[in-house]
Amino acid sequence: MSGPRERLLAERERVASRLRDLEGDHRGVVEASRDTNADDEHDPEGATIAFERSQVDALARQARHHLDEVDAALARESAGDYGRCERCGSEIPAERLDVRPTARTCVTCA
Numbered sequence: 001m002s003g004p005r006e007r008l009l010a011e012r013e014r015v016a017s018r019l020r021d022l023e024g025d026h027r028g029v030v031e032a033s034r035d036t037n038a039d040d041e042h043d044p045e046g047a048t049i050a051f052e053r054s055q056v057d058a059l060a061r062q063a064r065h066h067l068d069e070v071d072a073a074l075a076r077e078s079a080g081d082y083g084r085c086e087r088c089g090s091e092i093p094a095e096r097l098d099v100r101p102t103a104r105t106c107v108t109c110a
């Protein structure tokens with residue numbers, strides 16, 4: 001039986017490690033592009049690298065955003081506001097928090 005704090009900290013660790021992986025991938029992609037003749041924009045290889053880089057960027061942005069959400073949920077938890085809807089102030093059902101530990105609102109207000 002773990003409380004919301006443990007769950008959020010575990011979630012934070014999971015997302016932070018994913019972000020580290022993505023940032024590692026990003027460096028890998030950038031380095032790979034330096035090794036090839038990626039300066040030729042008609043080079044199909046260069047286009048693939050640009051595409052991969054934008055995919056990795058998008059995923060890293062999502063992960064960073066999610067990390068912010070987890071931190072905000074941890075701050076609410078510390079303040080004693082965790083699990084309360086930000087809009088109507090009613091309690092967010094535990095099943096919803098199981099699925100989305102970072103939920104700020106109840107289903108009705110979402």
Ligand SMILES: [Zn+2]
Pocket residue numbers: 085086087088089090105106107108109110
């Ligand atoms: Zn609500």
